[in-house]
Amino acid sequence: MGFRNGFARGRRRGLSLLLGLLLCAGFTMGAAASPARAADVPCQLYAPAPNRLADLAVRAACAEVAAGTMYTWGGGHGTRPGKTYGYFDGQDEASRHDDTVLGFDCSGFVRYVWSQAVGYDIVGSGATGNEVKVLTNPAAHNTVIYGPGGLEPGDIVFFGDKHWYGNSIEHVALSLGGDRIAEAAQSGTPLHARVLNPDKFVMAVRINPDTVGQPGPDPGASGPVHSTWGTWIRLGEQPVHGARVVAVLPGPTQVNVNCQRRGDSITAEGTTNDWWSYLPEYGGWITNIYLQGPAVLPDVPECGTGRDLSHESGTPGGGGFSTWGSDVNVRGGASTSANLVSTVPTPRAVRITCQAHGGLVQAEGYVNDVWSYLPDYQGWVSNIYIQGPAVLPVPECATGGTVPAPAATCTDGTEPTGSDARTPAGRSVEIDGRLIELRYSDSTECAWGRISRGGLGDHVWVDRSSDGGAHWEPQLGHTTITDGQDVHTVQWRDSGVVMRACGSVAGRPDVVCTSWF
Structure with a gap:
């Protein structure tokens, strides 16, 4: 037109x-x-x-x-x-x-x-x-x-x-x-x-x-030089989720890091960390997830204390640790003879659930029989390849060197797999005779959206939030009815977050959503 x-x-x-x-x-x-x-x-x-x-x-x-x-x-x-x-x-x-x-x-x-x-x-x-x-x-x-x-x-x-x-x-x-x-x-x-x-x-x-929030340069900026990674990384006014944004780094950038401290726990890029670093030249905080290196930077003091953190490898009790080396093997058991389930290609922050004595490993000039379990990889890594002491400050696995039974899980963007799917109470809504539902599986802790009694061109999707619905990832799995009256989206992880299903009628701008679950 x-x-x-x-x-x-x-x-x-x-x-x-x-x-x-x-x-x-x-x-x-x-x-x-x-x-x-x-x-x-x-x-x-x-x-x-x-x-x-x-x-x-x-x-x-x-x-x-x-x-x-x-x-x-x-x-x-x-x-x-x-x-x-x-x-x-x-x-x-x-x-x-x-x-x-x-x-x-x-x-x-x-x-x-x-x-x-x-x-x-x-x-x-x-x-x-x-x-x-x-x-x-x-x-x-x-x-x-x-x-x-x-x-x-x-x-x-x-x-x-x-x-x-x-x-x-x-x-x-x-x-x-x-x-x-x-x-x-x-x-x-x-x-x-x-x-x-x-x-x-x-x-x-x-x-x-x-x-x-335009950042002003600080001519007195000081501190060790580190490098960020990723694109469009936001710097906050405080080391907390949802803080006012004071600057955005469009790509990998060399930065001065003045000090670091604990703040809100952030999960991103498959890792979790509650350590944040202050960048004086930008006047803002960045989660350490987006700084190259271990979960806790070894050459940067704790803010306000000057405490040397060079020997602290991560957050005790299963928080953020970091591997080192390249192509580190993750195995199905605490032994080099166990099947290979994954590799960690480069040094990165990891979560550790527990550790156990297993097969003796001699590598990189070290000998150690302690292995750590990485839940995000569903496997074990020799502590030789985890930055920190030979025995980490995490609990001992109750099952010894066998893999803790993982909860059934799913992958974002795949077809729903939970055979026990249900519509939680209050998680459905109607629009023009259409029924919009949030479907949830207790066994996989995944959810997806479904529209029933619909017509051609009707839409359904899900939103996902890590802060109770204050902010969210919009229109995940957006799906349109192209045949029949019913359609569902692909599934998305609903563990530790809340989700809702939303939909609209073809040719109409109004949208309805279920409550968060």
Whole structure:
């Protein structure tokens, strides 16, 4: 759908469009019925970024362009920023099949890239008009720009018709600097970068970095140099889960670590650790999971005490320890003759349940008969390859050198395997005659979503939260009915977390969810 068609439809709705269409429907930069692909330009900075956050926003936008992410009506308006499936808007035939397209609409795209820059959602899940209200609120201390000249990378640019009842905002994009923008334009097209049309420019908003946690450099930063790993790692104001984000590291970065201390226990990347390190140059805390090295850094003192932690290998009682060496064997029993069940390819933090005397091992200049059980690998490792003393400060296994009987388990994203599946009390909800259920298996501690009595195009998915529902992973296993009336999602681990099932009816924006379980 071209801009003219969208505008004509908007005129019939009257003054309600002064703050934008519901979800910026199929906007193009000119009057043609589809974007002019020849006008596309490389997605990159066209001027120096004014600050680190603006640079990160542009990087995130161009990463989605490079990935070929598609426009989809309503995409990106889930409970948290990120790609979602769209839906048919009820009028524009180009969006007829958007319920099968995972991507963003224009405001969902801008919402996402700035959340990647600052580490949290700065605009909320509303549509384009809501973004205008939030970003121009005086409390945000952002700068409103009323002309297209002098746009800087990261500016949020709004477009529409300036000659109908004042300013009608119908589209939003991200400035790359100069007259270049990155945008999600319309159904059936991928995200792209192009030259903006100044005739449709209404206003732009420049985000104030000080109000969204821009870190200030500390010229007196000191401490041993370590390296982070992973991408888009958030640094918190305090060593606790959910703390205000003060900086985001887009990729592996060399950092000064001033000190470390215990805080909230965090589980990520298959490991658990409650040690956090303070990075003075960013003024924030990072979980040690994302610092290369053992669970407790040996050359960094404990904050506030100066205590030497070089001999502390992890958290006593089964918390975070670390292996060393490469391709460390994990065996089905506490012996080198036991079957090989896995390998630990590089040094990494591990959980240890207990330890036991087993087969004598001579390696790396050491001799030891004590083995540790790693529940995440369901096997044993010689203590020679665990950083710390020969006998670790963890309990002795009650079963000696035999593998503790693991609870039946499942793998995220696989077909449900629990034969004892049930719908816990209160974990079902109806919408338009459809039944949405959270199905749970006590034996595998996994859950999945199911929709019954549905119709073609209906949706079901699950959300998962590690903090009781305050924040969650949205739309896991999103599934659409393509045949019949019933469908279920794949299963997801529900051990130590809470989950819920959600669903929606084809062609309708409203969503219903069960309570958390």
